[in-house]
Amino acid sequence: MNSNIIVMIKKELHRFFRDPRVVLTTILLPGLLIYVIYTFLGGAMSNMLKIDETYEYQIAVVQPSEAFSTFIESQSTLNYSLETIPPDQIESYRTRITDEEADLLVVFPAGFDQDVALLERSPVVPNVEVYYNSASMASGQAYSVVLSVLESMKTSSFDINRGVDSADLAPSKGAFLQYLSSMLPMLILIFIFTGCMAVATESIAGEKERGTIATLLVTPTKRGEVAVAKILSLGIIALCSGASSFLGLYLSLPKMFGMLEDESVSFASLFGIVEYVYLALVVLATSLLLVALISIISSFSKSVKEATTAVTPFMLVVALVGLSAMFTGGAQSDVVFYLIPLYNSVQALAGIFAGESSAVNILICTVSNLVYTMVAAYVLARLFNSEKVMFSK
Amino acid sequence: MHEEILSVREIEKTFTLSAKQRKIEKTTLKKKVAVDKLSFTAHKGEVFGLLGPNGAGKTTTLRILSTLMTPDKGDAFIDNISVRSHPHEIRKKIGFLTSELKLEDFFTPNYLYDFFSHLHHVEPDIAQKRKAELFDHFGVSRFAEVKVANLSTGMKQKTSLVVAMAHAPDIVIFDEPTNGLDLLTAKSVTDFLLDLREQGKTIILSTHIFSLAEKVCDRIGIIIDGKMTACAPLAELTREASLETVFFNLYEKTAGEINE
Ligand SMILES: Nc1ncnc2c1ncn2[C@@H]1O[C@H](COP(=O)(O)OP(=O)(O)O)[C@@H](O)[C@H]1O
Ligand SMILES: [Mg+2]
Numbered sequence A: 001m002n003s004n005i006i007v008m009i010k011k012e013l014h015r016f017f018r019d020p021r022v023v024l025t026t027i028l029l030p031g032l033l034i035y036v037i038y039t040f041l042g043g044a045m046s047n048m049l050k051i052d053e054t055y056e057y058q059i060a061v062v063q064p065s066e067a068f069s070t071f072i073e074s075q076s077t078l079n080y081s082l083e084t085i086p087p088d089q090i091e092s093y094r095t096r097i098t099d100e101e102a103d104l105l106v107v108f109p110a111g112f113d114q115d116v117a118l119l120e121r122s123p124v125v126p127n128v129e130v131y132y133n134s135a136s137m138a139s140g141q142a143y144s145v146v147l148s149v150l151e152s153m154k155t156s157s158f159d160i161n162r163g164v165d166s167a168d169l170a171p172s173k174g175a176f177l178q179y180l181s182s183m184l185p186m187l188i189l190i191f192i193f194t195g196c197m198a199v200a201t202e203s204i205a206g207e208k209e210r211g212t213i214a215t216l217l218v219t220p221t222k223r224g225e226v227a228v229a230k231i232l233s234l235g236i237i238a239l240c241s242g243a244s245s246f247l248g249l250y251l252s253l254p255k256m257f258g259m260l261e262d263e264s265v266s267f268a269s270l271f272g273i274v275e276y277v278y279l280a281l282v283v284l285a286t287s288l289l290l291v292a293l294i295s296i297i298s299s300f301s302k303s304v305k306e307a308t309t310a311v312t313p314f315m316l317v318v319a320l321v322g323l324s325a326m327f328t329g330g331a332q333s334d335v336v337f338y339l340i341p342l343y344n345s346v347q348a349l350a351g352i353f354a355g356e357s358s359a360v361n362i363l364i365c366t367v368s369n370l371v372y373t374m375v376a377a378y379v380l381a382r383l384f385n386s387e388k389v390m391f392s393k
Numbered sequence B: 001m002h003e004e005i006l007s008v009r010e011i012e013k014t015f016t017l018s019a020k021q022r023k024i025e026k027t028t029l030k031k032k033v034a035v036d037k038l039s040f041t042a043h044k045g046e047v048f049g050l051l052g053p054n055g056a057g058k059t060t061t062l063r064i065l066s067t068l069m070t071p072d073k074g075d076a077f078i079d080n081i082s083v084r085s086h087p088h089e090i091r092k093k094i095g096f097l098t099s100e101l102k103l104e105d106f107f108t109p110n111y112l113y114d115f116f117s118h119l120h121h122v123e124p125d126i127a128q129k130r131k132a133e134l135f136d137h138f139g140v141s142r143f144a145e146v147k148v149a150n151l152s153t154g155m156k157q158k159t160s161l162v163v164a165m166a167h168a169p170d171i172v173i174f175d176e177p178t179n180g181l182d183l184l185t186a187k188s189v190t191d192f193l194l195d196l197r198e199q200g201k202t203i204i205l206s207t208h209i210f211s212l213a214e215k216v217c218d219r220i221g222i223i224i225d226g227k228m229t230a231c232a233p234l235a236e237l238t239r240e241a242s243l244e245t246v247f248f249n250l251y252e253k254t255a256g257e258i259n260e
Helices: A003-017 A020-048 A066-074 A087-098 A112-117 A137-152 A174-210 A212-217 A223-256 A273-299 A304-328 A335-339 A343-353 A359-385 B019-024 B058-065 B087-093 B109-119 B124-137 B153-164 B183-198 B210-216 B243-259
Strands: A057-062 A080-084 A104-107 A127-131 B004-016 B031-043 B047-051 B073-078 B094-098 B171-175 B202-207 B219-224 B227-233
Touching: A003 A020, A003 A223, A003 B109, A020 A174, A020 A223, A057 A087, A057 A137, A066 A080, A066 A112, A066 A137, A087 A104, A104 A137, A127 A137, A174 A212, A174 A223, A174 A273, A174 A304, A174 A343, A212 A223, A223 A273, A223 A359, A273 A304, A273 A343, A273 A359, A304 A343, A335 A343, A335 A359, A343 A359, B004 B058, B004 B202, B031 B058, B031 B073, B031 B202, B031 B219, B031 B227, B047 B058, B047 B210, B058 B073, B058 B094, B058 B171, B058 B202, B087 B094, B094 B153, B109 B124, B109 B153, B153 B183, B183 B202, B183 B210, B202 B210, B210 B243, B219 B243, B227 B243
Parallel strands: A057 A080, A057 A104, B047 B202, B047 B219, B094 B171, B171 B202
Antiparallel strands: A104 A127, B004 B031, B004 B073, B219 B227
16 A cells, blocks of 8 residues: 555554543443443343233143143142133144244143053053243243143153154244344444544544644645545544444343343354354445545534534434334345445345345445445545635635 | 746636625625736745735635645746646645644654655655754754643744655745744744745745844735735835835725725
């Protein structure tokens, strides 16, 4: 790289990283704040998720055993409604459990009571199937109570869930992934934005306000070099800030989803090396583009204050674009969407978090954003060269 | 006479005034001719002073010479290089300074000097040698590692001067050198200018202060309302009356013309 650009980047970074106050507010604080807020939110949420004492558990039984009915009536922990359903409704009831409309299904084999009584003479050990949904607190609760009821019946010999692959009817990773996929793109975009907003307005409008940019512009430094140096150094800072926010998020999300913690789904297990590489590419390209756009807006302003005011509406636009991932439900697959600046980042991120990203789309998103950044750098260079913009009264 | 190093030929610059600016300047006109067919020349090794009241167009003229602005019409040449067509070459030759031109508070004189040396592609050993000389000469050495924010106004100004000399420009363009400076600092800046002249540099400065013009300038151009009303060696201009009297006579004459 051109040595002028390197020297200018060094200077910007020197200024930034040697100033404890700026490092604190731009890098440490975002991550810390997010961590504290999300951990707190997680705590508040799991309190909210405590099951109401008056909750009536929806439990269905197929071919109920008399002993079971007696036992479950005698326990007092659950306030339940027990219905008996015919075997041909097993499938539809399982779906209701997955959809969290019902809590538990207990299936006894035909002639369970006789088989158990005649066990010594029969080679077949009866098997009871119990279906539940671990994503639902109530279902999980009902499952453990009914399990203990069945255990207490085990003076006679029978099996529970023998040969049943998936007694847990939770929609696997679905719900968690969907939440991640729809919320995170907006959060990440906003973190990057806020991370670079203060520094970029300061670095462009601030230099104009203090008259230091003119000192730079009378040196034989090309305007393009100044623009590229500004965008790269601000991009690095934005990335650090974004990384801090991301770390805060990364550490607090599992807490927020505390109830999922001991299940197979943990935040970390969603991500392999490939996902991290994709994420880094998209975040890098997006940071650079955002920084470039904020720099352009700032260069029209006469002071940092004015620049901040001018950039704020843009932040709202970015947040709205970020929100779009929550409405489209999952990532777009059509390549065309990955050419639209900002929207492409949101879609790419949504795809990564849903575990359904395609290398082609990520690449197109990254490359197109880098191209847009170069165009923006060119525009910025033109602005640095424009006396109307640099020396307006 | 020395060779001609700067030649300004009929430059013109018109600004469109914003509503806010019209209010400040108490005018209803949308356009302001800041520089009006201005021409002058400067010779190698002399101090040329643009003298004029506020709003006369001095800053605009110097910004055109230092390539920060382009003239609407006309052109200026430094060492026969056009500011209009080869601004990049011009920037290698000049040092530009204004009193409102600030250095970034966060850095030390040492850092800033190295930074600007580098941007001017000065050879590292030459840069270090020159830095030591300049810092010593202007008493910046003691404060070389103090952040600009913590320097006194005088030391800040000296630092600006020293940094602007990092590439040893032959022509120094200086807008209102002593504006807003206290007496002592103003004195050291004036001494600095005389010093540069000793070294054979060409200096183009602007000012509205008669005493400064009289003290340091070899030649003076009196600029009023964007026009050059007189341009001659100081000695010639002040043969019959003081610079102040000459200026006010010219000013009344021009004002009279405008009112008619
Ligand atoms: N960037 C600008 N935009 C609009 N008007 C300007 C600009 N710069 C200067 N002017 C106007 O041009 C005139 C000359 O200004 P200037 O060159 O700064 O004068 P001086 O330096 O002699 O005080 C003034 O009326 C000023 O308001
Ligand atoms: Mg001025």
